[in-house]
Amino acid sequence: xxxxxxxxxxxxxxxxxxxxxxxxxxxxxxxxxxxxxxxxxxxxxxxxxxxxxxxxxxxxxxxxxxxxxxxxxxxxxxxxxxxxxxxxxxxxxxxxxxxxxxxxxxxxxxxxxxxxxxxxxxxxxxxxxxxxxxxxxxxxxxxxxxxxxxxxxxxxxxxxxxxxxxxxxxxxxxxxxxxxxxxxxxxxxxxxxxxxxxxxxxxxxxxxxxxxxxxxxxxxxxxxxxxxxxxxxxxxxxxxxxxxxxxxxxxxxxxxxxxxxxxxxxxxxxxxxxxxxxxxxxxxxxxxxxxxxxxxxxxxxxxxxxxxxxxxxxxxxxxxxxxxxxxxxxxxxx
Amino acid sequence: xxxxxxxxxxxxxxxxxxxxxxxxxxxxxxxxxxxxxxxxxxxxxxxxxxxxxxxxxxxxxxxxxxxxxxxxxxxxxxxxxxxxxxxxxxxxxxxxxxxxxxxxxxxxxxxxxxxxxxxxxxxxxxxxxxxxxxxxxxxxxxxxxxxxxxxxxxxxxxxxxxxxxxxxxxxxxxxxxxxxxxxxxxxxxxxxxxxxxxxxxxxxxxxxxxxxxxxxxxxxxxxxxxxxxxxxxxxxxxxxxxxxxxx
Amino acid sequence: xxxxxxxxxxxxxxxxxxxxxxxxxxxxxxxxxxxxxxxxxxxxxxxxxxxxxxxxxxxxxxxxxxxxxxxxxxxxxxxxxxxxxxxxxxxxxxxxxxxxxxxxxxxxxxxxxxxxxxxxxxxxxxxxxxxxxxxxxxxxxxxxxxxxxxxxxxxxxxxxxxxxxxxxxxxxxxxxxxxxxxxxxxxxxxxxxxxxxxxxxxxxxxxxxxxxxxxxxxxxxxxxxxxxxxxxxxxxxxxxxxxxxxxxxxxxxxxxxxxxxxxxxxxxxxxxxxxxxxxxxxxxxxxxx
Numbered sequence: 002x003x004x005x006x007x008x009x010x011x012x013x014x015x016x017x018x019x020x021x022x023x024x025x026x027x028x029x030x031x032x033x034x035x036x037x038x039x040x041x042x043x044x045x046x047x048x049x050x051x052x053x054x055x056x057x058x059x060x061x062x063x064x065x066x067x068x069x070x071x072x073x074x075x076x077x078x079x080x081x082x083x084x085x086x087x088x089x090x091x092x093x094x095x096x097x098x099x100x101x102x103x104x105x106x107x108x109x110x111x112x113x114x115x116x117x118x119x120x121x122x123x124x125x126x127x128x129x130x131x132x133x134x135x136x137x138x139x140x141x142x143x144x145x146x147x148x149x150x151x152x153x154x155x156x157x158x159x160x161x162x163x164x165x166x167x168x169x170x171x172x173x174x175x176x177x178x179x180x181x182x183x184x185x186x187x188x189x190x191x192x193x194x195x196x197x198x199x200x201x202x203x204x205x206x207x208x209x210x211x212x213x214x215x216x217x218x219x220x221x222x223x224x225x226x227x228x229x230x231x232x233x234x235x236x237x238x239x240x241x242x243x244x245x246x247x248x249x250x251x252x253x254x255x256x257x258x259x260x261x262x263x264x265x266x267x268x269x270x271x272x273x274x275x276x277x278x279x280x281x282x283x284x285x286x287x288x289x290x291x292x293x294x295x296x297x298x299x300x301x302x303x304x305x306x307x308x309x310x311x312x313x314x315x316x317x318x319x320x321x322x323x324x325x326x327x328x329x330x331x332x333x334x335x
Numbered sequence: 336x337x338x339x340x341x342x343x344x345x346x347x348x349x350x351x352x353x354x355x356x357x358x359x360x361x362x363x364x365x366x367x368x369x370x371x372x373x374x375x376x377x378x379x380x381x382x383x384x385x386x387x388x389x390x391x392x393x394x395x396x397x398x399x400x401x402x403x404x405x406x407x408x409x410x411x412x413x414x415x416x417x418x419x420x421x422x423x424x425x426x427x428x429x430x431x432x433x434x435x436x437x438x439x440x441x442x443x444x445x446x447x448x449x450x451x452x453x454x455x456x457x458x459x460x461x462x463x464x465x466x467x468x469x470x471x472x473x474x475x476x477x478x479x480x481x482x483x484x485x486x487x488x489x490x491x492x493x494x495x496x497x498x499x500x501x502x503x504x505x506x507x508x509x510x511x512x513x514x515x516x517x518x519x520x521x522x523x524x525x526x527x528x529x530x531x532x533x534x535x536x537x538x539x540x541x542x543x544x545x546x547x548x549x550x551x552x553x554x555x556x557x558x559x560x561x562x563x564x565x566x567x568x569x570x571x572x573x574x575x576x577x578x579x580x581x582x
Numbered sequence: 583x584x585x586x587x588x589x590x591x592x593x594x595x596x597x598x599x600x601x602x603x604x605x606x607x608x609x610x611x612x613x614x615x616x617x618x619x620x621x622x623x624x625x626x627x628x629x630x631x632x633x634x635x636x637x638x639x640x641x642x643x644x645x646x647x648x649x650x651x652x653x654x655x656x657x658x659x660x661x662x663x664x665x666x667x668x669x670x671x672x673x674x675x676x677x678x679x680x681x682x683x684x685x686x687x688x689x690x691x692x693x694x695x696x697x698x699x700x701x702x703x704x705x706x707x708x709x710x711x712x713x714x715x716x717x718x719x720x721x722x723x724x725x726x727x728x729x730x731x732x733x734x735x736x737x738x739x740x741x742x743x744x745x746x747x748x749x750x751x752x753x754x755x756x757x758x759x760x761x762x763x764x765x766x767x768x769x770x771x772x773x774x775x776x777x778x779x780x781x782x783x784x785x786x787x788x789x790x791x792x793x794x795x796x797x798x799x800x801x802x803x804x805x806x807x808x809x810x811x812x813x814x815x816x817x818x819x820x821x822x823x824x825x826x827x828x829x830x831x832x833x834x835x836x837x838x839x840x841x842x843x844x845x846x847x848x849x850x851x852x853x854x855x856x857x858x859x860x861x862x863x864x865x866x867x868x869x870x871x
Contacts, residue, residue, distance in 0.1 A: 112676040
């Protein structure tokens, strides 16, 4: 069950301020990195929603993001329809596809669920790769960004675009929290804890799973739209299963089922990637070793670890306070 | 209220339910007795739809529900508790009850509102917590309450769907004698029009709370009647091999 | 497109050859899963390592040295992986296992790049198998026929060992119920270890025999992983029958799909997998009901 606590609020505020500061002060390269982080953040929020609160460890979220990007590119660049409409249709189409995948996979659990979502992701990848309308291996280019000149904002400027992505990421965070704290989200967490019991209580389990997976898919699709607008060019590589795998890595590194953790994970992942790539091209080796170390340490990622430490500290302080209180009582009794 | 007609089920060569016909009136409290392996839990599983019988039918409030899946039977008022606790471990007692109450009040799949803040959910949670004596623990997490209290919560979660018929699978299994007595009080707190079907090992408790008793042996109904008649039945003494004398 | 008998024979042979290669890969993965409930995504990386070992050894002592020693070397890597990671991850949930082995994929990928470089290696088909053979009126490369024969032989050997010997009975008992097997006095831990090593060796063997057909690159393990997973999920985890059935289904759908319906070929196999998962979520021939 998702709850905010003081630590989560504090980290959230710190992250937002850091992102805002970066967006306002950074030069071109810093803005590009920030935008990359924010887009990844949107994707991992979508993944944490299903994996962390529904136990649905999806390996197709990269592909869903790719679907969103391709639909946006096709509708806006190829069909020439206005970007806002294209964005909405990309989000809607991805949501519907995710809902269907979620419904079909709702009977599968554990490793079978992982495999099933992997299969659907690969199916999308193969289709996009083969079908001529998607431009095959060459991908699609000439994708334009949303036009906000009505409000005096030029999104072709990288600072404005970074701020735009920050606003979207903030909105997505809010929407995720709202979803998880709705009746639907709460039922999903109940299903993760005990599916059989929820069914015996009268819940139509598959519908709940499919609905949340669909919502998560919409967010992933939105991440895809942002990615397409950011780079203004897309290729099938966006749908590859390793993208889904990396998203899962980010969620795990940050802290599964905490929403805030994956945001930290996204920032850490992108920053590390750029730092490490600067001095070695064996970036994957470093990620692999870090991932193995984090998972085998048994901690729930960076944020999960911090939260556990923080919880321990709070408990000790409470215990100290009670002891002091008791001592005072003893003194006053005397 | 709840009726089975000629229910039959086999797992391979093992005949676990043989031609079981039961009929529970509204408000009736029936206890199912029988030695281990008599097919009591298997019968429950068929009643709620977790298992499909090979033949025969299940009727709830006069309607044939044999073909309905678990969730739809539950929504029609058939609820159960389990022999092994099936609680939501990371959550509080209140949240456990709220999840169930949310399903009953139709808030469980709402995206635009929080089921846990709904007054109708609160109302049910407060009422059930009162009925099964969970008020002192309402904000404790499942991991923080004792086994006995968890057993109470197990029944509480089933009650929070406001059922017409409640099936309880060994509600006192694993708890001490004092707790069993507490359970007796708990049953007295429940509304008299709620139909109860209880699998129970504790003889004293069974005779105490039951309006009627059904005894299963090798999947077959071998006795069906009022507790006084069960007490004097020779057949039952044989099935329970002397352990009966204690009762 | 000439749809004569020769065409069908040729495509059937191609499908069989692909199937047998996948079978060598998937059998290890599926039995390890069935026995230990462990999902080793790094299985494909072991295949890549097999190919690299074979290429290096072939450069020193010829093809056959690579053929026989590469599986041994990969089994050695398997021992390291087992004692370093897998033994400790046994009790973890599937997600932790997927992630640790996903990390291993990344690490092994870069390690092969560090040791062998980024350039593709090539290895020669051994001279004894270099030519083409006339098979049912079709000229077919002898080396590909060799792979088919090898796959069938390994299948026969495993079917015999699993079905007719005491070790096989023990493994089947372990797949069925490892706690029960342990009660019967079977040293389950040692059995796991042996099966894991044999599975790794077979992955290495697959890499070694595939090396002359493809160019040996660091990411070949990544590319082969998805087909292998599809095979075992279609077939059903944990069983020999499932592995061979899944391999044949994949091989034939892929090969005939590519020639008969090129636009659909790549999607076809995923659609089939999705259909299997919907109708029988545990695959066609799972080891346990």
